[in-house]
Amino acid sequence: MRAADAVFVILAAQAASDAFGVARAVAGATRDWTVPVTAAFVGGARVAPGARALDEVGIPCYSFAERAVNPLIAGPEGVTAVDARAHI
Numbered sequence: 001m002r003a004a005d006a007v008f009v010i011l012a013a014q015a016a017s018d019a020f021g022v023a024r025a026v027a028g029a030t031r032d033w034t035v036p037v038t039a040a041f042v043g044g045a046r047v048a049p050g051a052r053a054l055d056e057v058g059i060p061c062y063s064f065a066e067r068a069v070n071p072l073i074a075g076p077e078g079v080t081a082v083d084a085r086a087h088i
Contacts, residue, residue: 006036006072010065011050013043019050027057040068 009026011019019041030037039054039061041047054061062068 004035006038007033008065008068008072009037009039010068011039011041011043011047013041013046017043017046019043019047020053021050023050023053023061027054027059030059036072038062038068038071040065 007030009022011017011022013019023039023041026037026039037059039051039059040063041051041054041061042063042065044063051061051063060068060071
């Protein structure tokens with residue numbers, strides 16, 4: 001497997017999307033990772049439970065992909081769940 005500098009997860013809600021399930025899978029898969037992880041769950045109220053779940057485990061989740069990329073550009077110190085709360 002190749003190394004990565006950061007991970008960006010994007011979920012665009014569809015009728016059958018399980019945002020909470022996706023969030024749980026992301027949180028579990030990245031639990032011990034040392035690279036920054038951010039997410040964009042696009043879909044308003046439909047994805048809100050998943051966005052909250054990511055925030056609770058410290059993975060910033062934004063409502064728009066463009067906002068999620070900015071902390072990654074800033075580097076590891078630019079990624080915090082506290083920063084994301086203002087954008088959800």
